[in-house]
Amino acid sequence: MPIFCEPIPQPTASTEDLMLGIGGAVSTAGTLQAAAEMLDSEPAETLVVIGPEVATSDALEFASALRLARPAVGVILVREWVDVRMLTDALRAGVREVVPAGDRAGLIVACERSHEVSLRQLAASAATDAVPAPEGRIVTVFAAKGGCGKTTFAVNLGLALATGTGQRVCVVDLDLAFGDVAISLQLDPARTIIDALPMAGHLDTTGAASLLTSYRPGLEMLLAPVVPGDAEKISPALVGELLAVLRGIFDYVVVDTPAQLSDHVLTAMDASAHIVLLTTPEVPALKNLRVTLDLLDMLSYPAGLRSVVLNRSDSKVGLGAEDVERVVRGLIAAQIPSSRDVPVSINKGLPIMLASPRHPVSQAITRFARQRLLEVPAAKSRSQRRSARRQRKAA
DSSP states (O other): OOEEEOOOSSOOHHHHHHHHHHTSOOEEESSHHHHHHHHHHOTTOOEEEEOTTSOHHHHHHHHHHHHHHOTTSEEEEEESOOOHHHHHHHHHHTOOEEEETTOHHHHHHHHHHHHHHHHHHHHHHHHHHHSOOOOOEEEEEEOSSTTSOHHHHHHHHHHHHHTTTOOOEEEEEOOTTTOOHHHHTTOOOSSBGGGGGGGTTSOOHHHHHTTOEEEETTEEEEBOOOSTTGGGGOOHHHHHHHHHHHHHHOSEEEEEOOSSOOHHHHHHHHTOSEEEEEEOSSHHHHHHHHHHHHHHHHTTOOGGGEEEEEETTTOOSSOOHHHHHHHHTSOOSEEEOOOTHHHHHHHHTOOHHHHOTTSHHHHHHHHHIIIIITTOOOOSOHHHHHHHHHHHHHO
């Protein structure tokens, strides 16, 4: 049963409330040393909640040591006050959640999330000991022009991959300066990709899991930074490290990108099993798409790992699917119809896939996910693409 550590001889109303938040049946420890001894005697235990009376420095030292010795054990810290500095220090030490004292509902959710992470880690560890687990597939969604509906498509694609499939999916908002995933889903960006900075170079599954924001069962979000200037602190190397760890946790990682082929975006594409190129039936968007396709050819990204998706395909703007296929010199993988219901769903913070699963837009995205992604084999030439890029840079 979970261990609750609090150096108070007799439980107070506050500590009893915390214990109820944990789930009722708990083991109590008066010191961190006692908690460590309990863990030694309970090898199956996966949760330690440290109460507000334990000194923060001691709690973080305990969590840091436990992260190395028992990575599947989650540590949740309860504090009388929480600020950005404390959250940063806690994440660096390996604490999974920091919950304000008295927030029973928040503590319940934190415990549930930690339990889910622990189960995932234990299952991954068991699978690794038996048969190496297959890596998840990274799907990068890119539009060469802003306003094509890329974020909306990426979020709904994540839902299509996760809904009714048993697949675990993560959506990564890689639009580091102007990411919209959080606001479009009305999520609180308490944890974002910027919190990975202290773990750069030694990021593991526990650290990556601590960065995620849960949206619904089977679907997690890695949100973009919200503070101006934070985007510049994220290096392409850290993006590559994050994606490498996430693909070991999830079956699919959907990457939402900015409308420019930056080093961060190319890093995501290098790691991708599939690249979705989104466009709309407008001359500027199609011109940029043509330039992007030519560039991807030059960078040795196989055409078979790309899909061109036409968004707002039935817009009455004088260009049809045939015109688009003439520009891209190939077939369109999917056509997503135009609908006023889509911006309405965005304004409500409820993706069209959830608001109306049988909507033509939802059905088109679901069909694309099933036909092009759920059966697509992992890319075999990823290392070849990286090698080709290195050779061109050297030249």
